[in-house]
Amino acid sequence: MSGRNKKEVKIWHILFSIVIIMILLIMFAHIHDPIEEEKNVREAVFAGSWYPGSKDTLSKAVQGYLDSVKKIELNSTIKAVIVPHAGYQYSGQVAAVAFKQLEDIYEAVFLLGPSHRYALRQASILDVTHYSTPLGEVKISWKAKKMLNEELITSIPDAHAKEHSLEIEIPFLQKQLSDFELVPILIGSISDEQFKDILLKYVGENDLIVVSVDLSHYHSYDEALQLDGYTIDKILKLDYDGIYSAEIDAQWAVAGLLRIAREKDWKPRLLYYANSGDVSGDKSSVVGYSAIVFLDENKERKEKELLTSEEQDFLLELARETIEIYLSTGKKPEIDDNKLSPALKKVQGCFTTLNKNRNLRGCIGHISPQEELYKCVIDNAISAAANDRRFKPVTYDELKDIEIEISVLTVPERLEFSSGDDLKSKLRPLVDGVVLKKGFYQSTYLPHVWEQIPDKGQFLSNLCSKGGMGAECWKDNSTEVYTYQAFVFSE
Numbered sequence: 001m002s003g004r005n006k007k008e009v010k011i012w013h014i015l016f017s018i019v020i021i022m023i024l025l026i027m028f029a030h031i032h033d034p035i036e037e038e039k040n041v042r043e044a045v046f047a048g049s050w051y052p053g054s055k056d057t058l059s060k061a062v063q064g065y066l067d068s069v070k071k072i073e074l075n076s077t078i079k080a081v082i083v084p085h086a087g088y089q090y091s092g093q094v095a096a097v098a099f100k101q102l103e104d105i106y107e108a109v110f111l112l113g114p115s116h117r118y119a120l121r122q123a124s125i126l127d128v129t130h131y132s133t134p135l136g137e138v139k140i141s142w143k144a145k146k147m148l149n150e151e152l153i154t155s156i157p158d159a160h161a162k163e164h165s166l167e168i169e170i171p172f173l174q175k176q177l178s179d180f181e182l183v184p185i186l187i188g189s190i191s192d193e194q195f196k197d198i199l200l201k202y203v204g205e206n207d208l209i210v211v212s213v214d215l216s217h218y219h220s221y222d223e224a225l226q227l228d229g230y231t232i233d234k235i236l237k238l239d240y241d242g243i244y245s246a247e248i249d250a251q252w253a254v255a256g257l258l259r260i261a262r263e264k265d266w267k268p269r270l271l272y273y274a275n276s277g278d279v280s281g282d283k284s285s286v287v288g289y290s291a292i293v294f295l296d297e298n299k300e301r302k303e304k305e306l307l308t309s310e311e312q313d314f315l316l317e318l319a320r321e322t323i324e325i326y327l328s329t330g331k332k333p334e335i336d337d338n339k340l341s342p343a344l345k346k347v348q349g350c351f352t353t354l355n356k357n358r359n360l361r362g363c364i365g366h367i368s369p370q371e372e373l374y375k376c377v378i379d380n381a382i383s384a385a386a387n388d389r390r391f392k393p394v395t396y397d398e399l400k401d402i403e404i405e406i407s408v409l410t411v412p413e414r415l416e417f418s419s420g421d422d423l424k425s426k427l428r429p430l431v432d433g434v435v436l437k438k439g440f441y442q443s444t445y446l447p448h449v450w451e452q453i454p455d456k457g458q459f460l461s462n463l464c465s466k467g468g469m470g471a472e473c474w475k476d477n478s479t480e481v482y483t484y485q486a487f488v489f490s491e
Contacts, residue, residue, distance in 0.1 A: 039130065040127075041128060041131070041132050042126055042128045042131045043132050044133045045161075045167060046168060047133060049087075050086075050088065051088045051168060055134045058133070059135060059175070061092070062092075062172055063175060065088070065093055065095070065096035066096050066099065066175065068093070068096070069093075069097050069100040070100075072101055074295060076267070076297045077105075077295065078103070078293050078296075079209065079261075079295070079296050080209035080210070080266065081101075081102075081209075081210050081211070081291070081294070082235065082254070082291070083172075083210065083212060083290075083291060084213070084215075084290065085164060085168045085212040086214060086276065086287060086289065089279070090287070091276075091287075091289045093279075094272055094274050094289040094291050095169070095291065097271045097272040098271060098272075098293055099172040099173070100176070101293060102176050102177065102208070104176070104177050104179075106177055106206060106208040108181045108183055108204065108206075108208075109180050109183065109207070110183045110185065110202075110207060110208070110209045111173075111182060111183065111184045111212065112187055112210065112211045112212065112250065112253040112256075112257075113163070113166045113187070113211070113253070114165055114187060114212075114249040114250035114253070115159045115186045115187070115188055116164070116165065118163070120186055120187070120188030120189075121189055121190075122153065122188050122190055123152055123185050123188060124154055124155060124156040124159045124160065124188070125153055125154075125183070125184065125185050126184065127145075127155040127157075128140060131166075131167070131170060133170050133171050133174065135171050135174045135175070136174065138181070139181050139182070140182055141182060142181075143181075144182070144183045144184070147183070147202060152190050152191070153185070153198070156186075159186050160184075163186060165186070165213075166184045166186065169210055169212050180208075185253075187250050187256075188252070189252060190252050191252075192240060192252050192253075192255035192259060193256075195252065195256040196256045196259040196263075199260060200260060209257060209260070211253050211254055211257050213249040213253070214249050214288065215227070215231050215232075215247065215248050215275075215287070215290060216231070216286075216288045217247070217287050217288075218287065219285070220283065220286070221277045221283035221284075221286055224277070224287075225275075227247050228275070228288040230246055231243070231246035231248050231288075232273065234246050235254065235268055235290075235292060236269075238258045238261050239258065240258035240262070261294050262426075264296070265297075265431075266294040266295060267294065267295045268292055268294050268295075269293050269295060270292050271292065272290070272291040273288070273289070274288075307408065307487065307489075311343055311344055312406075315344070315374065315406055315489075316404055318335075318377055318378065319352055319377050319381040319404045319406060320404055322377075322378045322382060323382065323394065324399060326381075326386070327394070327399070328396060333378065337372070344373050344374045345373065346372065347369045347370070347371060347372055348369050348373045348376065348408055348409065349366045349369050349376070349408075349410075349411070350365055350373060350377055350380060350407060350409060351364065351446060351486075352364065352380035352381045352383075352404065352406055353384065353405040353406070353407065353490075354394065354403070354404060355405060356398065356401050356402050356403075360391075361394065362385055362390075363388065364380045364384040365380050365407065366379075366409075367409065367412060367435060367444055367484070368412060369411060373408065377406060403490060404491050405490035405491075406489055406490070407486040408488075409433065409485070409487075410484045410485045411484065412435055413482060414480065415482060415483050417477070419477075420460075420475035423460070424456040427456055427459075427483070429456070430448070430450045430451065431447060431485060433445060433446045433447045433483065433484045434460070435481070436460070436464060436469065436473060436479055437480040437482070438469045438473055438476075441469045443467025443468075444463070445463050445466075446486055447486050447488075448486075448488065460474035
């Protein structure tokens with residue numbers, strides 16, 4: 001064999017070896033690839049009994065309930081709902097009132113309900129990949145799998161086998177939401193505070209909580225109205241302790257939701273109440289149903305009131321220019337408001353704060369909306385520099401050492417409270433600015449004051465003293481309390 005032929009054979013051997021190695025690598029990689037999880041479906045158990053069993057009939061029934069309900073202008077994002085779980089002929093219309101309000105924006109739905117037929121002492125998530133109804137299958141979220149690692153949560157198939165409280169809500173979700181994953185949880189007698197902490201680890205910004213509960217069971221019509229009125233009152237007041245003295249399913253799930261709502265400042269709103277007597281006409285022994293939504297009003301408010309970076313820069317420059325002109329001429333700057341954005345001309349409360357070497361040098365503002373924002377900044381820039389009685393007027397030479405901060409305020413809202421402890425529980429440090437008002441006396445602290453006075457009792461006592469109302473005024477129910485939030489930016 002010639003040298004050339006030997007060289008060609010050697011090359012072919014090398015190429016053949018490379019091909020064999022590649023094939024082996026591919027086979028090895030395939031063997032060690034993660035095996036796709038085998039599909040495991042929780043089939044519908046109550047289709048054909050508690051709700052229609054065929055796809056077409058169920059679709060028409062649910063759509064009929066939804067079509068008979070008006071869409072309400074809530075102007076806020078719904079973060080959670082409380083809905084009933086009786087047979088559709090009894091509670092379907094009440095449930096539809098809440099489900100109708102949902103926008104198709106949710107990625108995962110945390111569906112919570114009681115265990116009626118199994119004595120559950122913890123929370124249980126069925127270890128399956130899908131839940132099924134006649135309308136199709138819903139995929140279980142990866143979050144459900146992760147939650148099974150939590151101490152309070154396990155998987156007890158017997159608890160889910162003949163339980164209707166979760167299944168009966170799914171067709172409404174399927175009709176109202178186009179693409180979502182499910183986290184189905186049955187709740188037993190667990191610590192609502194610990195359960196709240198677990199939920200907050202997994203519930204994302206684009207997720208929804210649905211709590212499936214009925215109210216009082218098998219009382220006369222008038223008795224049910226009294227019992228359910230008490231229960232709804234506790235829910236609307238976010239009274240997670242009081243809910244345990246109410247007659248309602250899954251008190252632990254409801255209490256957990258109320259804790260979350262209190263912490264996140266979600267506002268509950270009752271949309272509809274009825275009981276089985278209103279539907280059947282038999283008022284001798286009824287079951288109560290409610291449709292309640294929990295709204296994140298702060299999210300909408302902040303989205304509407306945030307200023308662009310250009311608008312923030314304009315106001316900061318305007319404040320500095322105002323002080324320079326006023327200190328040198330005694331006049332205000334002239335502004336052509338035709339060139340200003342609508343946000344700058346919106347009537348809002350604001351504060352202008354002057355800091356020198358990180359120390360306060362002046363701070364004056366309007367708590368309530370009085371004038372257009374740009375005018376508010378002009379007037380309070382002058383007042384902070386020249387009229388804050390706590391300090392000597394700012395001099396022109398000081399301006400180079402002064403940093404300007406502007407706080408744009410939401411409209412103060414009255415905060416109802418029953419006691420000093422109740423007031424403290426409702427205040428959110430670093431979020432809420434607080435106004436105390438008693439007769440002709442009034443004082444306020446902006447939200448950032450919490451940084452200097454983090455203790456709620458001391459914060460309120462100092463605020464009382466600041467307003468000349470006596471250090472304990474915050475414990476007196478005759479003192480009016482208002483809260484607001486601030487969007488703060490600085491040079």
